[in-house]
Amino acid sequence: MFKIVSAERIAPKEYDLWVEAPMIASRARPGQFVVLRANERGERVPLTIADFDEGRGAIRIIFQAVGKTTAMMASLKTGDSILDISGPLGSPSEIENFGTVMMVGGGVGIAALYPIIRGLKRAGNKVVTILGGRTSELVIMKEECAAFSDELIVTTDDGSEGMKGLVTDAMKMVAGREEPIARCWAIGPSIMMKFCALAAGELGLPIWVSMNPIMVDGTGMCGCCRLNVDGHIKFGCVDGPEFDGHKVDWDDFMNRMRQYKEEEKISMDRYAAEAGDLSWL
Amino acid sequence: MAVSKAKTPISEQDPGERVKNFKEVCLGYTLEEGMAEAARCLQCKDAPCVAGCPVAIDIPGFVLAIKNGDMKKSVQVLAQYTNLPAVCGRVCPQETQCEGVCRLGRAKGFEPVAIGKLERLAADWNYSQPDTLVCDVPDEKIGRVAVVGAGPASLTVSGDLVKMGYEVTMYEALHAPGGVLMYGIPEFRLPKSIVGREIEAITCLGVKFEANVVVGRTITMQEIGERFDACFIGVGAGAPHFQGIPGTTLNGVYSASEYLTRINLMHGYEFPEYDTPAKKSKKVVVIGGGNVAMDAARSAKRLGAESVTIVYRRSLEELPARIEEYHHAVEEGIEFRWLSNPTRYKDDGTGKLGGVDCVRMELGEPDASGRRRPAPVEGSEFFVEADTAIEAIGQGANRVLLSTYPELKLNKWGYIDADPKTGATSVPGVFAGGDIVTGAATVILAMGAGKDAARAIDEYVRSRK
Numbered sequence: 001m002f003k004i005v006s007a008e009r010i011a012p013k014e015y016d017l018w019v020e021a022p023m024i025a026s027r028a029r030p031g032q033f034v035v036l037r038a039n040e041r042g043e044r045v046p047l048t049i050a051d052f053d054e055g056r057g058a059i060r061i062i063f064q065a066v067g068k069t070t071a072m073m074a075s076l077k078t079g080d081s082i083l084d085i086s087g088p089l090g091s092p093s094e095i096e097n098f099g100t101v102m103m104v105g106g107g108v109g110i111a112a113l114y115p116i117i118r119g120l121k122r123a124g125n126k127v128v129t130i131l132g133g134r135t136s137e138l139v140i141m142k143e144e145c146a147a148f149s150d151e152l153i154v155t156t157d158d159g160s161e162g163m164k165g166l167v168t169d170a171m172k173m174v175a176g177r178e179e180p181i182a183r184c185w186a187i188g189p190s191i192m193m194k195f196c197a198l199a200a201g202e203l204g205l206p207i208w209v210s211m212n213p214i215m216v217d218g219t220g221m222c223g224c225c226r227l228n229v230d231g232h233i234k235f236g237c238v239d240g241p242e243f244d245g246h247k248v249d250w251d252d253f254m255n256r257m258r259q260y261k262e263e264e265k266i267s268m269d270r271y272a273a274e275a276g277d278l279s280w281l
Numbered sequence: 282m283a284v285s286k287a288k289t290p291i292s293e294q295d296p297g298e299r300v301k302n303f304k305e306v307c308l309g310y311t312l313e314e315g316m317a318e319a320a321r322c323l324q325c326k327d328a329p330c331v332a333g334c335p336v337a338i339d340i341p342g343f344v345l346a347i348k349n350g351d352m353k354k355s356v357q358v359l360a361q362y363t364n365l366p367a368v369c370g371r372v373c374p375q376e377t378q379c380e381g382v383c384r385l386g387r388a389k390g391f392e393p394v395a396i397g398k399l400e401r402l403a404a405d406w407n408y409s410q411p412d413t414l415v416c417d418v419p420d421e422k423i424g425r426v427a428v429v430g431a432g433p434a435s436l437t438v439s440g441d442l443v444k445m446g447y448e449v450t451m452y453e454a455l456h457a458p459g460g461v462l463m464y465g466i467p468e469f470r471l472p473k474s475i476v477g478r479e480i481e482a483i484t485c486l487g488v489k490f491e492a493n494v495v496v497g498r499t500i501t502m503q504e505i506g507e508r509f510d511a512c513f514i515g516v517g518a519g520a521p522h523f524q525g526i527p528g529t530t531l532n533g534v535y536s537a538s539e540y541l542t543r544i545n546l547m548h549g550y551e552f553p554e555y556d557t558p559a560k561k562s563k564k565v566v567v568i569g570g571g572n573v574a575m576d577a578a579r580s581a582k583r584l585g586a587e588s589v590t591i592v593y594r595r596s597l598e599e600l601p602a603r604i605e606e607y608h609h610a611v612e613e614g615i616e617f618r619w620l621s622n623p624t625r626y627k628d629d630g631t632g633k634l635g636g637v638d639c640v641r642m643e644l645g646e647p648d649a650s651g652r653r654r655p656a657p658v659e660g661s662e663f664f665v666e667a668d669t670a671i672e673a674i675g676q677g678a679n680r681v682l683l684s685t686y687p688e689l690k691l692n693k694w695g696y697i698d699a700d701p702k703t704g705a706t707s708v709p710g711v712f713a714g715g716d717i718v719t720g721a722a723t724v725i726l727a728m729g730a731g732k733d734a735a736r737a738i739d740e741y742v743r744s745r746k
Contacts, residue, residue, distance in 0.1 A: 023499050037456055043547065043556040044456075069556060084456040086493035216547065216557075219454050219495055219681050221464075222539035223521045228530050233523055238681060252530050255632035259532040263558035270553055 001081040002036075005058055011140050013065045013281045014108055015074045016050075022057030024049075024087045030115035031093030031210065031242055034059065035218035037084040038073055045069050046215045046225075046237070048112035049088060059085075062111035062140070065281045068267040074281055089218045090241045093208070097124040098182035102174055102205070103149070104130045104167050104196050106188025110141050112210050113187045114148075121148040128181075129153070130170040132192070136161035167192065168199040175203040183208070186245060190254050197245030207245040211236045213256060228252045284385065288395040289318040296612040300582050303468040303550050306609060307371070307398075312352070315402040319348035322394045323385050330379040330396060335729030336437075338362040340379055340396055347399055355403040360416060364440035364483050365433065365728065367408065367475045368462060370401025373725045374603050408478045418486050419446035424510035424742040427452065428488075429496045429682065431480075432460020433724045434515035434715030437731030438738070440483040445739050449487070450509075452494040454681075457546065458484075460517055461716075462724070464546035465538070467576050469583065470606075473545070497685035502711075510742045511710045513734055514689075514697065515727070518716040519679035523672055524568070528626025533560070533634030537569070537577045537673035544580050562669035565589045566637050568623055569673030570599070575606040577671045578615045589615050590665060594622040594642045594655040618665070620644070622657065626670060636666045676721050696720055704734030705741075712738055 003020045010016045024034060033048045051060035065074040076082070093116045101120050105113035110131055121127045129149035133139040134157045146152040153170045154162030163170055167188075175181055184207040186196035193209045200207035213225035213236040225236035228249035234240065272278055292308040293299075299306055310318060322344045330340040339358050346355035359366045373379075375397040380386060386393025423446045428435045431453040439449045457463050462476045484490050494500060496516075505512050521536035523529050540559075543549035549559025565581040567574050570593035578589045591610070593600065596619045600607060611617075620642045629635030641661035644653035678695040690698040690707035697706055697713040704712040714730030716722055 023494070027499060041548070041555045084493050086454060086456070086495055086499070088498055089495065216539060216542050217455060217464075219519075220679050221519045221521070222542050223523065223536040224539045226523075226530060233525060233529055249530075256530060256532060258632070260558050260560075263552065263560075267553050267556060267558075 001083060002085045004076055004078055004080050004082065005056075007076055007078050007080075009074070010062070011138050013074075014062065014138075014140060015065065016060065016062045017073075017076065018056075018058045018060050019082060019085065020057055021059045021085050021087075024085065025052045025057050025059050026054045028052035028059060028088040029092035030095060030119040031112075032088035032090050033218075033241060034061070034085050034087030035089060035215060036061075036082050036086075038069055039083050042083065043069055044216055044218065046089075046212065046218055048210070048212070048241075049115070050111035051115060062108055064108045067264050068271040071268070071271060071275070071278060071281060075275070086218065089237060091238075093119065093185075093242055095119040095123050100126040100128065100179055100181055102128050102130065102171065102181045102184040104132075104171060104184060104186040104188070105145070106132045106167055106192045107138070108140070109188030109192070109210070110139070110145065113185060114141055114145055116185055117145055118148040126150050128174055130155065130167050130174070132156070132167035132170070132188075134158065166195070168195050171196065171199050172203065175205060181205055185209070190250065190257060193245060194250035194254075197248065197250070201246055208242050209245040209248065210241045211243060211248070211253065212241065213253070214259060227256065284321050284391075286391050288392045288398075289314050289321070291395070291398055296614075299469065300613045303583055305472050306469050309405060310398055310402045312350070312402075312406070315347050315399055316350055318395050319344045319399055321385060322348065325384050329382040329384060333378045333382040335378065335725045336362050336732050338400075343403060344394065344396070344399055347403060352403060352406045356407040359400065359403055363728065364437055365479050365724075366400050367404035367479055368433070368471060369725055369728070370397050370399075370404055371471050371475075372466060372723075373397055374723060376604060378725070404479075405475075408475070416444055416486060418443055422446055422448050423739070424448070424746070425450070425508070426738060426742070427505045427509040427512045429505075429512065429514045430454075430460060430516040430715075430717075431458035431490065432515060432517050432715060432727065433462060434727035434731040434734075435460070435513065436480065436483055437728040438513045438515065438714070438735045439488045440486065441732060441735035442738060443483070443486045443488050445735070447739075447742075448489075450489045450491060452496050452500070453490065453492050454495040454516075455546065456492050458490055458492070464542040465573070465576070467541065467545055467580050469579065470576065495681060497682035502682070502686045502689075506710070510745070511712065511738045513704070513731075513738060514682070514706075514711065514713040514717060515715045515731065516679060516682055516717050518676040518696075518721045520677045521672070522675050522677055524623065524674060526623060526625055528628065528634070531626050531628055531634045532632055533562075533667075533669050534626055535669070535671045537567075537573045537671050538676070540577050540671045541573070541580065544584075550580075550584060559584060560669065562586045563588075564667045565669045565671065566623070566665055566667040567591045567671045567673055569593065569675075570595065571601045571673060571675070572603055572606050574673035575602045575610045575615075577673050579610055579613055581669065581671070582613055582615065586669070590618055590667075591615060592618045592621045592623060592637070592639060592665070594620065595644065595652065596620055599652050620655065621663075622655070623670070624662070627664075629668075634668055634670055636664055637670055639663050639665055676716075678717060694720060702733060703737035704730055705737060710741060
C-alpha cells in the first residue's frame, strides 16, 4: 500500500498527488514513470513521475481524469492509499549541458516535462520553456517551471494568457532568434507532440518526445506499448518512454491509443452510474 | 485382481459447456477413483518414473500411500520433494517424463499410471483439509538470500531455502507472485486459487514477499549484493518475440503474453467487473504451435470468438504443445492450418486488423533443433479473415535487470550463462535458473533448476561462514 500524503486539484480535471514510495523516490530520475494499480480490481496504468523527494520518501504524480481509473483516483484524499506502484520504469532522460534547450509542454505533459527542465537547468543549460493550453487555467505548474527556466513563454488558444496561439507558434518565434537551439523536448497530448515534431523538423531542430502508450506490465514483458519508430517496433516501456520525435510514426501511434475506446466508455459509464455526479472533476 | 489396461477415467467439463466459461477443464479424481488408479502402480523397485522426474519425487511412495487411502502420508511424501504439487500435477508434461517411462505404460496395450492426476489429487486433498500440512522451519538462521522473481524456479528456491533455515526475501516486479503461473497459464488449466494456496504455503513458512519491486530499477543488484549472502535470479524469459511482419502495430494484433496477461493476471475475462479489458473478438488467428498458442486460442474461444484458427508453420507431428492440450483444443472447436505462416496483417480500413495474409510452407532438411525446416511454397498465398491475431512464437531474454548488471555473463542467446548443475553464474554468490537461463521451457524444469540452485546456494553460504 502506498499512502497519499497530499492530494490537490490543480486545474479542471487535473490532480496532483504526493505518494509515499521511498524506494522509488530514491531511484527516480527525470523522464521515468511508474505503473500503478489503484485497487484489487484495478488496471495497471502508467503515469509519469512529476517529481520525487528522496528526503520525504515520496513521489509526485499528476494526472488528468479522463477515464474510470483516473476519475476514481481524483476522489482520493490525503491518507488514502494506492494499492500498487512499481517503478521507476523506463530509461531516464539524457541530461547534460547541451547549450540552449527549448522545452515544450502541454496539458498534463507539463508534469512530465518539469523534472527534465529542472535537470537540464541544473546541468547548466539555458532553458527556454514554452507551456501551452486551451485556456489559462489549463496551463499548470507555471511557477515551478519558471523557477528552472531562463525564459517562460505561455501560449493559450483563446489568448487568456500570454501569446494567443499554439505552442508551435512560440517554437517558431524562439527558433527565429539569433541564439541557436541545441535540442528540444516536447511532452503533451499526442497531437501536440506530432505537430511539435513537424515544426522542429521545419526548423531543423532535434526533438525528443515522451510517449505514453497503453501498457500492462511496464517492464517489457507484454509488448502492448509497441510503436513504430523509424520503421522498427519499439516498446514504449523499456526502449522509451523518450524517442526521437522525427522518427515516431505518429498516426500509427494515435491509432493504437484508440484501441480500447469502446471498453473505456463502458467502464466510465458504469463508474459514473455508481459514483453519481462527476461534474466536480 | 488384474491391472486394468487403461487409466482410470477422469471427469472433465463437457467441451460444449466449458468453452463458455473459464472454470477448470479437468475435474480431478475422487478419492475412490484415485485409490483405484494408484492400485495400478507396479511399485517398481528401480522406479524409472523417479529418474524421469526433474525433481526426483518418490512417486511409488506417494502413489502407494494413496492406494492405501492414507492421503496425509502421500502429502508428506510429496512435500519432501516439491513445493508446488497441485501446480505440477496439472501442468507438467508427464507424458514425456514420469509417465513416459512408466513400466506399466511400456507393456503392450497398457497406459501408464496417471501419476500427474494422482499428484493433484493428493495436493487438492491437502488444501481441502481444515489444517493444511505445514513443514517445520529451523529457528536458527544460516544466512540471508534474495530471490529475484516469483515464478516456479524462484518459488522452489525460496521454499527449499526457508526449510533449510535461511531468511529469504522474494522480489517480484508485478503486483502478485506466481510469475507465469499467474499471468500465463489460464484459469481453465490452472485455477489461480490453487496457485495462491501453494504460494501461501511457501510464504507462511516465513519467505518474505515484496511485490512491485523491479530489480535493476527499484533496487539494484549491487544493493542486493550488499544486503544478502547470496542471490537467485529467476525472472523468466519475459520479452515477447514478434515476427515483425507488416501491420504488427495494427489494433487487434497481440503478443500471446499481452493477450494472456490481460485475461489471467488482470482478469480481463471478467471485464467490466475488473477494469482491464480483454477484447471480445469474432474471428481469431493464433500463430504458433506451443502450449502458449493453445492457451491463447482456447481463451479466445471462451471470450466468445466464433472461429479460432491456429496457424502453424510445421505439421501436427512437430507440434511442440502437449498432446493433451492439442486434444482439448480440437474438442473445443479450434481449427488448425498446418504448414502455414502469416506474411502480413491487413488493415480493415479503420486501423483495425481485417485479416491475415498467409503462405503455405513445406518442410525441408532438419535445422539445428533437429526439426525439419519449413520454407514458403511459391504462389501458395491465401487470406484468412480475422479481427484478432495473436503471436505465440516464443520469447527472448528480458533486458530490464540484465542491462543494469553487466558483470553477469550471458550466453550467445542473451540468457544468463549459468552452470546447469548448480545455477552458479559468473558472479560469485549469484545463482540463476528457469527460463532466464534455458529460454522458455516448462514449469517443472524451472523447478528442477530451483532445487539444484537451493542446494548450491546452501553450500556456497556455508562455505563462507
